[in-house]
Amino acid sequence: MLDLVNALTLLANFVLIPGITYGSxxxxxxxxxxxxxxxxxxxxxxxxxxxxxxxxxTILLTLWIQSxxxxxxxxxxxxxxxxxxxxxxTILVLGIDxxxxxxxxQVNAPPVMFVIASVGVMFVLQGLIRLIIGPxxxxxxxxxRFILRAREFKEYFGLSxxxxxxxTQLMSLVVTFLLVISLFWFLHRTRTGKSLRAYSDxxxxxxxxxxxxxxxxxxxxxxxTALATIAGxxxxxDKSFKPSVYFQLLLPIFxxxxxxxxxxxxxxxxxxxxxxxxxxTITYAYKRFFAYLLPEELEPTTLLQLLGTEYKFAVSFLILxxxxxxxxxxxxxxxxx
Amino acid sequence: xxxxxxxxxxxGYGSGxxxxxxxxxxxxxxxxxxxxxxxxxxxxxxxxxxxxxxLSRGSVxxxxxxxxxxxPQDKIAEGMAFVPQIENVFxxxxxxxxxxxxxxLRKDEITRSLQEVFDLFPALGDFRRKKAGDLSGGQRQQVxxxxxxxxxxxxxxxxxxxxxxxxxxxxxxxxxxxxxxNSGIAxxxxxxxxxxxxxxxxxxxxxxxxxxxxxxxxxxxxxxxQVRKSFLGG
Numbered sequence: 001m002l003d004l005v006n007a008l009t010l011l012a013n014f015v016l017i018p019g020i021t022y023g024s025x026x027x028x029x030x031x032x033x034x035x036x037x038x039x040x041x042x043x044x045x046x047x048x049x050x051x052x053x054x055x056x057x058t059i060l061l062t063l064w065i066q067s068x069x070x071x072x073x074x075x076x077x078x079x080x081x082x083x084x085x086x087x088x089x090t091i092l093v094l095g096i097d098x099x100x101x102x103x104x105x106q107v108n109a110p111p112v113m114f115v116i117a118s119v120g121v122m123f124v125l126q127g128l129i130r131l132i133i134g135p136x137x138x139x140x141x142x143x144x145r146f147i148l149r150a151r152e153f154k155e156y157f158g159l160s161x162x163x164x165x166x167x168t169q170l171m172s173l174v175v176t177f178l179l180v181i182s183l184f185w186f187l188h189r190t191r192t193g194k195s196l197r198a199y200s201d202x203x204x205x206x207x208x209x210x211x212x213x214x215x216x217x218x219x220x221x222x223x224x225t226a227l228a229t230i231a232g233x234x235x236x237x238d239k240s241f242k243p244s245v246y247f248q249l250l251l252p253i254f255x256x257x258x259x260x261x262x263x264x265x266x267x268x269x270x271x272x273x274x275x276x277x278x279x280x281t282i283t284y285a286y287k288r289f290f291a292y293l294l295p296e297e298l299e300p301t302t303l304l305q306l307l308g309t310e311y312k313f314a315v316s317f318l319i320l321x322x323x324x325x326x327x328x329x330x331x332x333x334x335x336x337x
Numbered sequence: 338x339x340x341x342x343x344x345x346x347x348x349g350y351g352s353g354x355x356x357x358x359x360x361x362x363x364x365x366x367x368x369x370x371x372x373x374x375x376x377x378x379x380x381x382x383x384x385x386x387x388x389x390x391x392l393s394r395g396s397v398x399x400x401x402x403x404x405x406x407x408x409p410q411d412k413i414a415e416g417m418a419f420v421p422q423i424e425n426v427f428x429x430x431x432x433x434x435x436x437x438x439x440x441x442l443r444k445d446e447i448t449r450s451l452q453e454v455f456d457l458f459p460a461l462g463d464f465r466r467k468k469a470g471d472l473s474g475g476q477r478q479q480v481x482x483x484x485x486x487x488x489x490x491x492x493x494x495x496x497x498x499x500x501x502x503x504x505x506x507x508x509x510x511x512x513x514x515x516x517x518x519n520s521g522i523a524x525x526x527x528x529x530x531x532x533x534x535x536x537x538x539x540x541x542x543x544x545x546x547x548x549x550x551x552x553x554x555x556x557x558x559x560x561x562x563q564v565r566k567s568f569l570g571g
Contacts, residue, residue, distance in 0.1 A: 194430065202427050206427075209438045210413050212410070
């Protein structure tokens with residue numbers, strides 16, 4: 001019995017909690033992608049680097065107020081600076097929209113032109129980020145580190161396995177939930193939110209109802225950029241900030257958005273968890289888990305790992321391939337045909 | 338002069354003109370019907386009035402004001418409303434949300450207008466929380482007209498309202514169109530279903546190859562042998 005509890009604690013500590021954390025972060029990222037896809041009708045490849053840019057701005061502001069001696073203990077100081085990071089990044093993104101995407105909207109370009117343009121934006125953002133903050137790892141998490149420490153948990157319950165919950169982990173989950181709830185409230189209860197959904201449903205009819213497309217575009221970018229920046233900061237606090245990692249996050253984020261059905265916010269959120277848990281359960285080494293459950297003579301000698309962690313992106317790819325083959329419109333039937 | 342007066346409308350997609358020198362008009366409280374064979378330019382004429390198709394020549398005068406140079410949105414603000422033939426609802430929005438979107442530009446309280454639409458289409462009241470995309474063709478058409486009415490138009494343009502609707506529903510749809518006109522709105526419809534459209538029309542325009550062939554009251558057109566033989570199947 002104790003072995004079973006130990007085994008489950010082990011799984012909770014190394015699969016469940018990291019999965020929930022990573023899933024919330026991916027879900028937020030995927031929400032941004034799916035909103036741009038649903039309303040502006042293109043896959044925004046610059047989303048990962050928008051996340052990186054927003055995080056970078058937040059880090060720089062955080063370093064600055066830390067140097068003034070301001071902190072936000074027990075929460076990370078960066079949390080205070082997120083709103084400013086969002087505002088500055090939104091200004092940049094709106095500038096990009098005016099300089100790049102507005103032209104393609106004007107000439108009614110096909111979606112693929114927007115996608116290619118967004119790849120260009122992605123490269124420019126990458127360069128900009130490396131110019132400003134450099135390509136290296138930045139750790140900017142401060143404040144209290146743990147809500148629940150593994151050692152305390154072990155001693156309290158008399159187990160040999162510990163369970164730890166980091167502040168950043170709980171924060172990811174709580175912030176994501178609050179954001180998702182307020183996003184849904186906005187989209188379903190406010191006049192502006194409904195107009196965004198209407199525009200996403202049927203552009204021509206939206207215009208015939210007097211909905212101003214420029215306004216819709218403006219609100220869409222504000223929403224997507226806010227989601228991207230917050231997702232980026234949460235991820236950076238939980239792990240660390242490295243520009244190239246944010247670019248690589250694009251793959252699991254798109255996988256999450258596509259699994260849920262592109263253009264469907266609820267789907268993107270759920271998709272984030274699907275991808276996160278697939279990645280973690282497939283790359284986790286189950287040796288110790290089974291060591292608890294099986295009799296000693298059957299104890300596994302190998303790591304019992306389905307796939308090395310260096311292959312974790314293969315999981316996203318695999319999910320993408322499977323979804324596109326079996327259910328191209330995603331679990332919740334998005335807009336992609 | 339008529340409430341909506343369109344003269345010498347010439348328009349088309351790309352280089353060629355689909356309609357040439359069309360003259361159409363509509364009056365408050367009356368139904369105007371544009372009928373004609375397939376490809377006669379009925380829909381194009383209507384879209385040209387709204388500016389959804391570029392007008393190369395001609396004038397559109399609404400309530401004495403020349404509006405042909407306004408964008409479709411500005412024409413909506415001037416009191417025109419349009420119900421397209423296809424894709425005329427927001428499928429993932431509920432019936433009530435569809436109607437609310439129709440009232441997007443209005444600043445006043447819309448509960449009364451909502452109630453008026455539900456009075457006009459009692460079936461919709463039962464489905465107000467249902468997604469418009471899940472409704473039947475006839476119900477969707479009602480949502481579409483309801484959305485247009487929510488803009489409080491003086492001029493309502495309907496493109497093929499009977500398309501994709503069962504014959505029974507069609508009858509009630511035409512009854513409803515008369516009701517809408519009687520409530521003080523100028524209604525213009527273009528219809529494949531020429532006979533039924535002319536029956537309810539105060540004035541009918543028979544278009545052939547993008548030009549006016551006959552213009553008369555609906556009753557006279559129905560009685561006209563030539564019209565009957567060529568367009569109404571005897």
